[in-house]
Amino acid sequence: MNKPAETARERILTAANKLFYAEGIRAVSLDTIAEKAGITKKTVYYHFKSKDDLIEAYLASRDQPNLKQFRKWFGEAEGELPDKVQAIFRQIAVSARHPKWKGCGFLRTAAELANMPGHPAMKVGAGHKKKFETWMREEFEAAGIGSAPDLARHIVLLLDGAFSTILVHRDPAYAEAAGEAARALVASARARQAT
Amino acid sequence: MNKPAETARERILTAANKLFYAEGIRAVSLDTIAEKAGITKKTVYYHFKSKDDLIEAYLASRDQPNLKQFRKWFGEAEGELPDKVQAIFRQIAVSARHPKWKGCGFLRTAAELANMPGHPAMKVGAGHKKKFETWMREEFEAAGIGSAPDLARHIVLLLDGAFSTILVHRDPAYAEAAGEAARALVASARARQAT
DNA sequence: TGAAGTATATTCACTGGTGAGTATACTTGG
DNA sequence: CCAAGTATACTCACCAGTGAATATACTTCA
Structure with a gap:
């Protein structure tokens, strides 16, 4: 039971957390985050309306x-x-x-x-x-x-x-x-x- | 005597100072800096070997x-x-x-x-x-x-x-x-x- | 109950634009 | 002339965001 059925949204936030914190906001692209989350960039845009929106969610989390x-x-x-x-x-x-x-x-x-x-x-x-x-x-x-x-x-x-x-x-x-x-x-x- | 015969290098540093400080390092491109300095990007690369080099010079200044x-x-x-x-x-x-x-x-x-x-x-x-x-x-x-x-x-x-x-x-x-x-x-x- | 419709969630492939950095040629003062 | 300095025009990679299509699951009413 490595990853207990994380939803896509959770996986995106987890990846964003690690990458944004490790590399910085502007240094990380949504392509990179999507890849780390194991999904497509379009799916990121399904769950978050923009990169700024994801940044906000990252800090809120x-x-x-x-x-x-x-x-x-x-x-x-x-x-x-x-x-x-x-x-x-x-x-x-x-x-x-x-x-x-x-x-x-x-x-x-x-x-x-x-x-x-x-x-x-x-x-x-x-x-x-x-x-x-x-x-x-x-x-x-x-x-x-x-x-x-x-x-x-x-x-x-x-x-x-x-x-x-x-x-x-x-x-x-x-x-x-x-x-x-x-x-x-x-x-x-x-x-x-x-x- | 608005700009007392500033050299190209000085103009680049002046522009970099304003832009890097106002917008942030990664948010500013060398194209933008060159434009603000009134010269070409190639001239920036003549005086500074890379963007990182210019960032360093900006802080040093x-x-x-x-x-x-x-x-x-x-x-x-x-x-x-x-x-x-x-x-x-x-x-x-x-x-x-x-x-x-x-x-x-x-x-x-x-x-x-x-x-x-x-x-x-x-x-x-x-x-x-x-x-x-x-x-x-x-x-x-x-x-x-x-x-x-x-x-x-x-x-x-x-x-x-x-x-x-x-x-x-x-x-x-x-x-x-x-x-x-x-x-x-x-x-x-x-x-x-x-x- | 089951076919038709609808909402959710996801993918592939793309666009218009910008980024750092460069190859090459022109200019001009000593 | 020639070397320092500057310009034009380019490459190639990346980036935020999108269009069109699809799979899956949940409704609803004949």
């Missing part, structure tokens, strides 16, 4: 899995709040050591589509990042931190900074550094909670 | 101007060290409000070339970012901050995080937030200097 992964890393980490936040960055460093790691698919797609600000995929990307920020904010609020919105945003900045700099330098140490900074900011915000 | 801009923003800012660091982020927020702003050319190119880690342009990009980090470290060392290397890296992370998140959300407020976080980290590191 990563939204929940990615968030779930972050929640898991956070939830399963030992220690206090600062440690749990830091754990996210530690796990990113671990992921980034795998040779197939190519940064954050949302950020890379945003970079490629920077000339099309209204692109539907950009909205999906922005929504995804906003969900992460909201989740962080809620965690901080639950911990009684007064500056939760600001702190959440700072964590987001460090996270996306880590994704970007690791990609540029091919050095996961940047994730560790971001984790240290995040930890310090959370600890500092919590200390100020002696209200 | 941005290296010093960008660094100089950062130094200027830092140097001309009022106040103490934390304020001067924050000023860089404030100015990025200002830049990001211009409609033609499309993020950091180095980061966006790195995102597009993520599948070609050895690409010469990637080395130029990494070198540029490293120079920024080194410069920050030197400023912090000159100010007598003990954890200068770590702090410099944290600033870099916030900077590249700001570039990325502004691009995703089309919201310069992220640069202001990054500036606040940077300011706090610098101030905190300086306070610890009561050794």
Whole structure:
């Protein structure tokens, strides 16, 4: 039971995921995706109305899995709040050591589509990042931190900074550094909670 | 004296700069660049041996101007060290409000070339970012901050995080937030200097 | 119940256009 | 003259998207 009766649509999305993430949006043609999915290009166009539509579906398919992964890393980490936040960055460093790691698919797609600000995929990307920020904010609020919105945003900045700099330098140490900074900011915000 | 006798090579680089930055690396063809430069594609190939070569030259041409801009923003800012660091982020927020702003050319190119880690342009990009980090470290060392290397890296992370998140959300407020976080980290590191 | 119709899903073969890169010939200043 | 620089005109591969046809399955009503 290798592939449990995947539908054509699923196979297309699976192939798009791998190829778009590995090579980039504009570097991958629908011919290549169709071939990898084992179907015809016309079938791709039956299930998705255009390449842009498929790009959007690709990002949408990563939204929940990615968030779930972050929640898991956070939830399963030992220690206090600062440690749990830091754990996210530690796990990113671990992921980034795998040779197939190519940064954050949302950020890379945003970079490629920077000339099309209204692109539907950009909205999906922005929504995804906003969900992460909201989740962080809620965690901080639950911990009684007064500056939760600001702190959440700072964590987001460090996270996306880590994704970007690791990609540029091919050095996961940047994730560790971001984790240290995040930890310090959370600890500092919590200390100020002696209200 | 509109164009003071620019050479063909300069015109090509000028056109490449505008187009690559505005549209992205893979979205722009050499035909388009040649047309914008007012010459033939063959002339482009006379001065640059391939598109990859031109991409590299494009990034290289941005290296010093960008660094100089950062130094200027830092140097001309009022106040103490934390304020001067924050000023860089404030100015990025200002830049990001211009409609033609499309993020950091180095980061966006790195995102597009993520599948070609050895690409010469990637080395130029990494070198540029490293120079920024080194410069920050030197400023912090000159100010007598003990954890200068770590702090410099944290600033870099916030900077590249700001570039990325502004691009995703089309919201310069992220640069202001990054500036606040940077300011706090610098101030905190300086306070610890009561050794 | 079963033939006719209809919706879903897929293929093959194609088009108009663009991409990077090149062979060859022209031009012009030293 | 001749070499650096530029142009015309080309190749060949690829790409997003389409036209026409087909197979399969699900309806519906005589």
